[in-house]
Amino acid sequence: MGIYTPFSEEELIPLEERIEVIKKGGKSSIGIPKEDHLIESRIPLTPDAVSVLTSNGIEIIMESGAGLGAHYPDTLYSEAGAKISYDPKEVLSQPIILKVEPLHLNQIKQLLPYSYVISAIQIKTQCKEYFEELSKKKITALGFEYIRDSHNELSIVRLIGEIAGVSSILIAADLLSSSHGGNGLLLGGVTGVRPSNVVIIGAGNVGESAARSALGLGATVKVFDNSLTRLRRFQELLGRRLYTSTIDPKELSKALIRCDVAIGCLKGELRAPIIVPENIVKRMKPGSVIIDISIDNGGVFETSEINAKNEAFIKHEVLHYCVTNITSKFARTASKALSNFFLSYFLNLNNQGGFEAMFRKNRGICQGIYMYKGRITNRQIASWYNLTYQDIHLLII
Numbered sequence: 001m002g003i004y005t006p007f008s009e010e011e012l013i014p015l016e017e018r019i020e021v022i023k024k025g026g027k028s029s030i031g032i033p034k035e036d037h038l039i040e041s042r043i044p045l046t047p048d049a050v051s052v053l054t055s056n057g058i059e060i061i062m063e064s065g066a067g068l069g070a071h072y073p074d075t076l077y078s079e080a081g082a083k084i085s086y087d088p089k090e091v092l093s094q095p096i097i098l099k100v101e102p103l104h105l106n107q108i109k110q111l112l113p114y115s116y117v118i119s120a121i122q123i124k125t126q127c128k129e130y131f132e133e134l135s136k137k138k139i140t141a142l143g144f145e146y147i148r149d150s151h152n153e154l155s156i157v158r159l160i161g162e163i164a165g166v167s168s169i170l171i172a173a174d175l176l177s178s179s180h181g182g183n184g185l186l187l188g189g190v191t192g193v194r195p196s197n198v199v200i201i202g203a204g205n206v207g208e209s210a211a212r213s214a215l216g217l218g219a220t221v222k223v224f225d226n227s228l229t230r231l232r233r234f235q236e237l238l239g240r241r242l243y244t245s246t247i248d249p250k251e252l253s254k255a256l257i258r259c260d261v262a263i264g265c266l267k268g269e270l271r272a273p274i275i276v277p278e279n280i281v282k283r284m285k286p287g288s289v290i291i292d293i294s295i296d297n298g299g300v301f302e303t304s305e306i307n308a309k310n311e312a313f314i315k316h317e318v319l320h321y322c323v324t325n326i327t328s329k330f331a332r333t334a335s336k337a338l339s340n341f342f343l344s345y346f347l348n349l350n351n352q353g354g355f356e357a358m359f360r361k362n363r364g365i366c367q368g369i370y371m372y373k374g375r376i377t378n379r380q381i382a383s384w385y386n387l388t389y390q391d392i393h394l395l396i397i
Contacts, residue, residue, distance in 0.1 A: 018205050028057075028349055030096045030346070031061045031094030031098070032045060032060065032066055033063050033099055034088070035066070040069065042100045042331045042335045043069065043072065043331075045098065045342060047077050047080040048267040051081055059083070062083070062084055063084075070332045070334075071332055090111075095115050096196075097117045097119070098118050098119070098342065099117070101122075102120055102130070105130065107128060108139075111137050113137050115140075116140050118141070118342075119143070121144070121381075122296075125296065135375070136372055138373045146367055146368040148367050159341065161204070163333060163337065164293055165212075165213065166211025166212075166213045168265070169213040169217065169263075176196065176289055181314060183286075187217050189303065190220025197255075197260050198214045198219045198220065199223075199224070199256055199262045200222070200224070201225075201263065202225060202300075203230040203234040203244070206265035208238070209310055221242055221243075222242070223392070224251075224252055252275070252280075262290050263282070264290070266300050267294055267297050269299060271298040274299070278302045278316075282316045285318075286317035290320045295322040332335060356396070374394050375388075377395065
């Protein structure tokens with residue numbers, strides 16, 4: 001036609017459109033070891049969750065008896081499609097390990113190199129050797145305490161905190177009864193009889209759940225915290241006015257001397273501050289109850305101590321309940337809460353192209369990584385144990 005064009009006739013012919021194809025991550029296999037800690041009864045996946053995952057092509061290898069603490073026998077998991085193994089080594093040889101409590105050193109040595117571990121970390125109960133052993137295996141590890149959701153909330157911490165807050169009120173109501181050495185009081189009282197006085201130290205997620213439960217039962221609640229912002233937010237979330245105060249020693253001591261139940265749920269950066277000295281505990285009512293939820297972080301009552309039998313003990317005629325894993329007392333509810341959280345993530349694991357693709361797309365999960373292929377990516381852990389820190393965002397491209 002006499003029209004100049006730099007393209008050949010073949011190049012001008014339209015071709016089919018090329019679109020991006022999402023790579024599948026291949027078959028995933030998750031190992032769930034049995035919890036062997038003395039008071040740990042929770043499990044990260046329920047039989048219902050296992051059924052959904054196995055029907056979506058994810059293999060679940062469970063150690064025999066792993067669900068008994070939450071009243072889930074092996075038969076339920078087997079019927080849901082999980083493989084029940086009597087060999088702990090087989091369970092730990094899976095590419096993904098899901099557990100509630102942190103692994104023991106001898107368990108870490110049985111892991112496959114470059115595998116993934118998802119569990120609690122409990123930084124204050126670990127040792128430097130724990131992280132060094134993980135590093136030798138080039139493990140990628142995620143901690144429950146650091147995983148965030150799409151709203152930048154510490155999802156699992158909030159879930160567990162909510163259960164702990166409700167649990168503390170239920171336990172306190174039981175301990176107040178005469179059968180446990182309490183004053184024989186009904187927490188909420190009845191018509192014509194005053195309700196019990198509950199003092200909550202800490203206006204965080206745990207304190208909010210505890211206050212909501214105590215108010216629901218009819219108790220009188222007083223809340224103390226060292227942050228006016230948290231106290232203001234606390235009242236907004238509850239949707240009602242109640243007694244709140246900063247931690248003024250004079251006001252707090254008056255409230256504690258008159259209260260029937262005192263709940264400590266204030267946490268510090270390194271250790272929970274001791275807010276209530278022993279001389280104040282001595283002045284509390286005989287038969288009153290202290291629930292120190294912060295005991296796993298040191299405790300806010302000077303008289304608090306971890307009891308070997310994980311039961312209430314009496315000190316200065318006051319009942320103390322200082323159990324480090326209070327939510328394990330309600331293992332089935334806690335297990336369902338954990339299972340609901342992990343189910344959605346594992347369902348998307350294959351479709352998103354495996355963990356590496358998930359880390360790039362889901363920044364909440366990415367923030368939960370404290371070790372990536374043997375490198376410490378959590379600044380707090382690195383500082384605490386004098387280990388080399390590397391920014392996770394520079395490692396995941």
